[in-house]
Amino acid sequence: MPSTFRRPLANRVFVLALGAIVATSLSACSSSNTTAANNSAASKTLTVGFVPDPSWAQVPVAEANGYFKSEGLTVKVIDFSTGVQSLQALAAGQVDITTSADVPVSAALASAKNMVIIADGSRWKGSVIVGSAKAGIKTAADLAGKKVGTPLGTSAAYFGASFLKQSGVDAQLINVAPSAIVTAMQQGNVPAVSIFQPFQQQVIAALGSDAVVLKPAAGTYVQQSLYLASTTAVKNKADALKSFELALEKASKDLTSQKASAVSAVATATQLSPDLVKTILPEFDYTIELPSDLPTGLSSLGQWAKTEGNLPSTATIPDYSTFINRDFLPAP
Template sequence: MTFLKPLALAALIGLPGAALAEQLTFAWSPNPQTPQVDIAIKNGYFKEAGLDINFVAFRTGREGFEAMLGGQVDITFMAEFPAAVGALTGQEFGVVADLARFTGSRVIVNTSGGAVDSPADLAGKKIGTTLGTNVNFYLDKILTEAGIEAELVSAAPPDLVPAVARGDVDAIVPFPSFYSAARTTLGEDYGELRVPGYQVHYILSASPTMITERSEVLEAFMGALAKADADVKADPEAAIAAVSASMSGAMSPEDIAAQWEDVDIGLSLDTGLAELLVAEADWILAQGVVRGEAVSLEDMLENFAPAALAAAMPDAVMLP
């Protein structure tokens, strides 16, 4: 997909010199992986940039992405996996930034049925996950690389922890937001197997309108996040406090700090993300989840729109 040349925007109200705030709808809800948004809100960076943001929450990033594709949302926050599906199905969107990378993906085990010390120990076990998602992609990668087979059981994300606690399955590969609940629920029977090789990327995607006709608004949005990104790096403790406050105490500062040990926070946009999306697209086709043609790296990069981030943080963009 090729985007048109950005058009200049001007928004003035009747009084001379008084600027009218640009409105945009952002699909985002408080979470521990995107402190740049919390800091931009807390420190008033969006308002300073002349933006009036309507925040809307969806249960999943996929739903937010679909709302953006349907014209209900201007910018959405999500894990990277829906972008692979969007590229396969020829949707029009642009990946505009990568906010953070989660490096602690894991298999969670109920050790009452035996410990799991290596991927080989998963052979023949009953493993719960949510099929057709990035955690399914991660689990399949583990099993394939280990050359083993296991029985996969599909379940909705909230049902996985109860399933492994009851012993309906031996292990689960849930979304990271359920790790804490699994540890608490399983107690002494909690075990985990961390297998490197996959990072969850928490990205921002924007509509074609934001990338073209409203490019200056998108640049203002990314400029506010760039200021917040610098604040997060300069004072992580303040950022953790802001995230905990925005989550209304659902996670304590201590819990967030512990989770951040597995999170690489910082705005970026690079070829590594595009390569991961290509690999996920290939996997989706192999699973028969979506029918279509394979997406090359060159084609995938057509779905990247780096201009706004490059304007705010030139060094953050590492694309050909």
């Protein structure tokens, strides 16, 4: 801290005048340097909306293993229960990046124009219906006339609707929040659920021998687990977005090899045991990419969203290719 002292009165007026000039100059330089430093730090700071789901397991792994830090990033992660909520935060400018599955993204992009897709973080083929044997569920046919719990408007709801249609079963999908799924099944509020990970595995574990896993008869829905960025972040934080995806790529390699630190990070984020994490990680392809057929798939999901009332019947399905930005993908 600089020392302070008093000058002789004869010199004080001149010194004060000179001091004012110097102080103004130094203040301007200091302010300029501070502003530049702050701008630089802000450009490498990202707020990330995260749905605690193994689909985007790169986020907790990159955070735990120091990959964000090694890329020069300061990352603040905010948890959301569903992709629908995380997309709302992105549209409102509350986060720079968010995670969401393809189904809610297809609906969000029909109205929100301030976001783009910057990566497909994983593909998941593990969707199933989980039923309760005590509730009389043994096969898909037993769902007829019953209610199936699911968070409406999500990838889980899409799979549930597709499963019922494929099985020729007339059942009703009702809204159950992810956080209430396990309790709803344990208390018998619904006889079956369609839910994404980690809740799917939590339901199966909670029901134990009472759990009945119903797989689709033919084919399956492959959930595409997307990363989206605000157009503001694309404009002002391009270098940070590139660094973010490089960190995700490093984390993907750890997930694919089931590195112990990666398993531990996912277990902590999803509240699953490490053994269960090891069981479900192979269900995911963690390659960071943007498949060429993504716009076509989103268009189909957008049409489904209209039929389900998640989009107004008058809504125009956009050209989803205009929302895809490949500038930040890691080099092959």
